[in-house]
Amino acid sequence: MKDEVRDRLAREFRGTTNYREPMKNHTSIRIGGQADVFLKPIDLEDLKAVLKIATEEDLPVMLLGAGSNTLVRDAGIRGFVITSLSLQKQEIVSQNEETADIFCEAGVKISAFVQMAAEKGLSGCESLIGIPGTMGGAIFMNAGARGIEIKDIVREITFLDVQGTLHTVLRDKLEFGYRHLKLPRGAIILSGIFRLTKKDPQEVEETVRNYQKVRAETQPLNYPSLGSVFKNPESTKKGEVVSKAGELIEECGLKGVRVGGARVSEKHANFIVNEKQATAKDVVVLINLVRDKVKEKTGVLLETEVKILGEDT
Ligand SMILES: Cc1cc2nc3c(=O)[nH]c(=O)nc-3n(C[C@H](O)[C@H](O)[C@H](O)COP(=O)(O)OP(=O)(O)OC[C@H]3O[C@@H](n4cnc5c(N)ncnc54)[C@H](O)[C@@H]3O)c2cc1C
The missing domain is CATH 3.30.465.10 (Uridine Diphospho-n-acetylenolpyruvylglucosamine Reductase; domain 3)
Incomplete structure (x- = not known):
């Protein structure tokens, strides 16, 4: 991060600033490369101050809550990641x-x-x-x-x-x-x-x-995950309304399928769990594999519910 931006943050921002912050510490699936700058504003004025710096320095901004629906790619996020976690009233x-x-x-x-x-x-x-x-x-x-x-x-x-x-x-x-x-x-x-x-x-x-x-x-609550990976499809299959993405994935025999450290949960087929230090790439490859197989076998194209952000290595 440029020295001017560091100086401005030190002068104009009162909250917490972490440079090169691993996003795996801020996502429920415990995966994600580094954010250039991770910021925790203390109040509304502080949030406005940081947005002003981002706009004037032409830096991208991403807002993160608990990171329970967000997969951050392995090379992390450029610019500012701002957490809402200090807004607690x-x-x-x-x-x-x-x-x-x-x-x-x-x-x-x-x-x-x-x-x-x-x-x-x-x-x-x-x-x-x-x-x-x-x-x-x-x-x-x-x-x-x-x-x-x-x-x-x-x-x-x-x-x-x-x-x-x-x-x-x-x-x-x-x-x-x-x-x-x-x-x-x-x-x-x-x-x-x-x-x-x-x-x-x-x-x-x-x-x-x-x-x-x-x-x-x-739900497989003993492993880190992102909850349901795919939205329940609103399309129809063989004339019936298809309601559950998990049922389609299970029907295609994909429960338990692994890529690297990521695995389709045995307990809930619409969950991908981080079983053994999975990378974001493992998860993305597994998501694509599941989507392709379900499309091939049932004709239904699943759409992801999780937000996939950041850069690949
Ligand atoms: C075990 C497990 C079970 C789950 N069960 C459910 C369930 O039953 N139903 C369900 O709907 N979801 C479920 N989820 C998914 C997830 O918890 C929800 O989508 C939740 O609402 C995401 O909140 P978050 O703060 O973690 O969002 P994040 O993952 O931090 O962010 C998600 C998106 O929201 C945006 N965002 C977050 N906060 C703000 C803000 N203040 N202003 C603007 N944009 C913002 C982010 O930029 C991002 O695009 C589950 C997840 C897990 C891990």
């Missing part, structure tokens, strides 16, 4: 007899949000327990489980555009899709407000525990 901002609205910043972990809601007897997000991302990542991805998605509970979001201008957008103006939210390029989600329904706290906590149990029974 969550609180009830309004309520009536039936519902409560919770303000939640982007860096709050999804499970912390669900736990907080459960303790207060607020229902509507129980099935999101165990998704290892942040609420910012969940909004960006329209994360969901067991029929509930972020779009079902969000009332509004606030984001920063690349010019450093704040925008608050109400739910009916947000264009959510399957594991997708349409946002201006480079937008950084800062927070959201979520509406949940009041219920008996014990009942909500019990539901959360049950969802946790189901997750542990059906």
